[in-house]
Amino acid sequence: MFNEILQQMRDKVSSRQYLMTLHAEEEMSDDNLTIYDIEQGMLTDEILERQKDKVTTESKYHIRGLTLDVEEVEIIAKLSPTGTLVNIAVYIP
Numbered sequence: 001m002f003n004e005i006l007q008q009m010r011d012k013v014s015s016r017q018y019l020m021t022l023h024a025e026e027e028m029s030d031d032n033l034t035i036y037d038i039e040q041g042m043l044t045d046e047i048l049e050r051q052k053d054k055v056t057t058e059s060k061y062h063i064r065g066l067t068l069d070v071e072e073v074e075i076i077a078k079l080s081p082t083g084t085l086v087n088i089a090v091y092i093p
């Protein structure tokens with residue numbers, strides 16, 4: 001169902017065209033995750049659901065993937081209007 005979006009997101013990760021929000025970076029630190037764990041999670045991911053932002057009406061995606069240590073990681077991400085992948089939140093479920 002989300003194959004096209006998933007491929008776009010993976011392409012952005014592979015070409016390093018993504019941003020991490022401050023919130024996501026703080027969560028990474030809290031969970032002892034590295035940027036490589038997040039990249040791996042995005043490359044081994046599945047989209048669990050699409051969410052709509054009530055203010056901007058932009059779509060964001062709830063994603064589950066695996067870290068380098070094969071631990072589950074969940075990511076909330078969106079493709080910005082400029083086409084950049086924005087990782088909004090990351091956490092260990």
